[in-house]
Amino acid sequence: MSRLMVIYGAGGHGRVVLDILRSLSDVVVVGFLDSDKSLHGSIVDGLPVVGGIDQVPTLLLEYPGISAVVAIGDNQARREVAEELRKRHMPLTNAIHPRAFVSPSAVVGTNVTVAAGAIICAHAKIGDDVIINTGAIVEHDNCIGNAVHIAPGAKLAGRVTVGEYAFIGIGATVVGNLNIGRSAVVGAGAVVLHDVEPFSVVAGIPAKPIRKSS
Ligand SMILES: CC(C)(COP(=O)(O)OP(=O)(O)OC[C@H]1O[C@@H](n2cnc3c(N)ncnc32)[C@H](O)[C@@H]1OP(=O)(O)O)[C@@H](O)C(=O)NCCC(=O)NCCS
Structure with a gap:
């Protein structure tokens, strides 16, 4: 039906x-x-x-x-x-593309979009109202808060926590075991090697704060 x-x-x-x-x-x-x-x-x-x-x-x-x-x-x-x-x-x-991979052990909320080529690995937790955009990789044991947007091609290594309303820019890389704070913004192409404070905007390689987010 x-x-x-x-x-x-x-x-x-x-x-x-x-x-x-x-x-x-x-x-x-x-x-x-x-x-x-x-x-x-x-x-x-x-x-x-x-x-x-x-x-x-x-x-x-x-x-x-x-x-x-x-x-x-x-x-x-x-x-x-x-x-x-x-x-x-x-x-x-949810809107989950048939050519996305969502691990059977991942937990996904409601009103979640997972675009083509995105990968959500084992035991990841995805909140409500989240976008995992085209080709993004959310590795094992990530915890993605409500209303987060992981932009196309961004990669989060294992055990990353992303706070509510945070935005991870296109092509950014976040190494494992880090916390990205609530409403933080990670710029396009950034390589994040340290925790990101809530409401902080970081960019560059390695990522450094450039301003506060609104
Ligand atoms: C990080 C970002 C949010 C900053 O935006 P902003 O506050 O308007 O910043 P500005 O464009 O005024 O740039 C401020 C400074 O940061 C630098 N900067 C901005 N974005 C950068 C990035 N991604 N990487 C490296 N440096 C960056 C600028 O060159 C500028 O440097 P300067 O002061 O030496 O000239 C934005 O540039 C960005 O990367 N957005 C992500 C977009 C995206 O992923 N879209 C996908 C949608 S699906």
Whole structure:
């Protein structure tokens, strides 16, 4: 039986998530929701943007059993929309590409996107509202907090802990056993050799603080 889904977020990441869902034979995507009213009524990659959060009750009535995934790259915005959807009783589910690997011993929350080529290894724990983006590697025993985004090609060695709302930039490498603090940002291509303080932005090889995050 097919699963009906709607994607919240009709931007670039939304189109990536649509590709993921279209590669799953049991999912039918009915359209997008988006907070940007200028998109309402438009067609994105062949599907309508049916409205914003106010459209949720109609969708729940029109498509019994429907669920949503939030496709917004920004951690804070993704989490806020997910919380609004939960308040409105919209079930949230995951978008996991069939060519991602998720270890059977990993524990994965809800509203999690795992893009093509991503690898989540043994005993990793992934919170809610997380993006493990294209080709990212989350090694064994990692603990990834809620609303984290691991960008494409980033690599986290074993036993790394990533605090809520943190962002690990594209192609960054984090060596094992480190803590990346809440809301920290690791710059593109950084090599992280030491713990990163909460709300700190680090970049470079080896990674050094460049400013505080907001
Ligand atoms: C780290 C980052 C967040 C900093 O952004 P920012 O605060 O706007 O920083 P700025 O661009 O003003 O740069 C500040 C300084 O840090 C340096 N810097 C910025 N990003 C850097 C990086 N990734 N590696 C090395 N140095 C970097 C800049 O060259 C600049 O140095 P300068 O003061 O000597 O000129 C951003 O550059 C970055 O790497 N973002 C990741 C993007 C990404 O992964 N996107 C994927 C989306 S799926």
